Amino acid sequence: MKARIAACAAAALVAATVFVSAHHSAVAEYDLEKPVKMSGTVTKVEWTNPHIWFYVDVKNSDGTVTNWGFSGAPPGVLQRRGIMKTSMKPGDVIVVEGFRARDGSSNASGNNVTFPDGRRVFTAMEGFQQR
Amino acid sequence: MKLRIAAALLTVTTLSILSLSAQGQLPRMPDGNPDLSGMWDNPKPASGPPRGPATVFDKSLFPPFKPGGEALFYEPRTGDARHDEPRAFCMPSGFPSAFLGPYPIQFVQNQKYLVMVGEFMRVTRIIPLDGRPHQADIEPTFYGDPVGRWEGDTLVIDTANFKRWSLDDYYYTDSKEYRMHSDAFHTIERLRRTDMNTIAYDFTVDDPKIFTRPWTEKWQLKLHPEWEKTGLYEMVCEENNRCPGGNCRK
Numbered sequence: 131m132k133a134r135i136a137a138c139a140a141a142a143l144v145a146a147t148v149f150v151s152a153h154h155s156a157v158a159e160y161d162l163e164k165p166v167k168m169s170g171t172v173t174k175v176e177w178t179n180p181h182i183w184f185y186v187d188v189k190n191s192d193g194t195v196t197n198w199g200f201s202g203a204p205p206g207v208l209q210r211r212g213i214m215k216t217s218m219k220p221g222d223v224i225v226v227e228g229f230r231a232r233d234g235s236s237n238a239s240g241n242n243v244t245f246p247d248g249r250r251v252f253t254a255m256e257g258f259q260q261r
Numbered sequence: 262m263k264l265r266i267a268a269a270l271l272t273v274t275t276l277s278i279l280s281l282s283a284q285g286q287l288p289r290m291p292d293g294n295p296d297l298s299g300m301w302d303n304p305k306p307a308s309g310p311p312r313g314p315a316t317v318f319d320k321s322l323f324p325p326f327k328p329g330g331e332a333l334f335y336e337p338r339t340g341d342a343r344h345d346e347p348r349a350f351c352m353p354s355g356f357p358s359a360f361l362g363p364y365p366i367q368f369v370q371n372q373k374y375l376v377m378v379g380e381f382m383r384v385t386r387i388i389p390l391d392g393r394p395h396q397a398d399i400e401p402t403f404y405g406d407p408v409g410r411w412e413g414d415t416l417v418i419d420t421a422n423f424k425r426w427s428l429d430d431y432y433y434t435d436s437k438e439y440r441m442h443s444d445a446f447h448t449i450e451r452l453r454r455t456d457m458n459t460i461a462y463d464f465t466v467d468d469p470k471i472f473t474r475p476w477t478e479k480w481q482l483k484l485h486p487e488w489e490k491t492g493l494y495e496m497v498c499e500e501n502n503r504c505p506g507g508n509c510r511k
């Protein structure tokens with residue numbers, strides 16, 4: 131059953147295309163001209179309102195590691211999609227796609243997360259077609 | 262015993278549904294007025310393509326501006342969250358903006374009141390249905406003073422006494438400016454349940470300091486009974502406010 135919910139969630143969410151945050155200033159905080167795609171190990175998940183945050187250790191080309199912070203949709207929105215607090219845990223190796231913060235910090239929006247089993251879920255607010 | 266009760270309940274429910282379907286009737290309160298209770302999705306245009314992540318007012322419907330109205334309506338961004346987007350540090354969205362985002366809205370109704378609870382920040386409107394006038398001499402607020410009355414099967418909600426604040430989620434569709442209503446903002450909502458799963462929701466904006474005349478959006482609300490199981494999720498902005506006082510932290 132859990133697998134079915136996860137599969138449904140994945141199928142439904144991949145269909146959503148473009149990111150937006152309906153609370154925080156997505157357009158102001160994140161630069162839609164700077165998409166990012168990173169792979170790394172989850173170090174912390176903040177399952178909190180108004181947006182979840184998750185942190186990922188990403189290895190740089192020079193061998194150093196940067197801890198990136200990604201913000202997603204509120205917990206309730208994700209739960210209604212079948213994405214629960216336990217869906218992502220510290221230690222999980224994931225791929226995250228999003229948009230880099232305008233302020234140059236190591237933050238980005240967390241729009242899509244791909245798990246090692248290939249499951250890709252949409253973790254931002256439900257999308258709209260970018261115009 | 263439990264099984265028997267469950268079976269009886271199921272039978273009653275099924276019969277009720279069949280009865281509704283057969284007679285084309287909609288849920289009603291004991292006084293005969295429509296019962297709008299339920300879990301509804303946020304308002305969306307009744308026709309045409311989606312206009313954004315949340316519902317935003319359709320620019321093409323706007324009447325001409327009054328002199329100076331455009332400057333009052335479009336607010337250029339400055340880069341300072343305290344000016345540009347007070348919601349970024351958990352200030353209220355106000356009405357109607359808080360009810361336009363992609364979050365469920367639960368309607369709870371009795372014969373005296375309709376209560377609208379939005380999941381977004383758990384914002385609540387308590388709307389008296391007895392046709393009373395607006396309160397006099399009250400301080401303007403983010404959510405205004407709503408009063409309701411029935412015109413046949415249509416619920417008419419008139420809301421006034423607003424302070425100047427964000428109109429809608431236009432902020433998220435434009436990186437240079439956003440839209441604000443004036444302190445003369447006044448709204449008229451007309452809600453009519455057209456079938457079990459739909460409320461036709463006509464939303465009239467009357468802002469005489471900005472526009473030469475009111476205009477009306479044709480929206481609709483769709484019922485989501487499947488959301489009843491979990492109900493509205495809690496959403497407390499301060500739980501992880503990244504921008505306390507407008508100072509966003511990394």
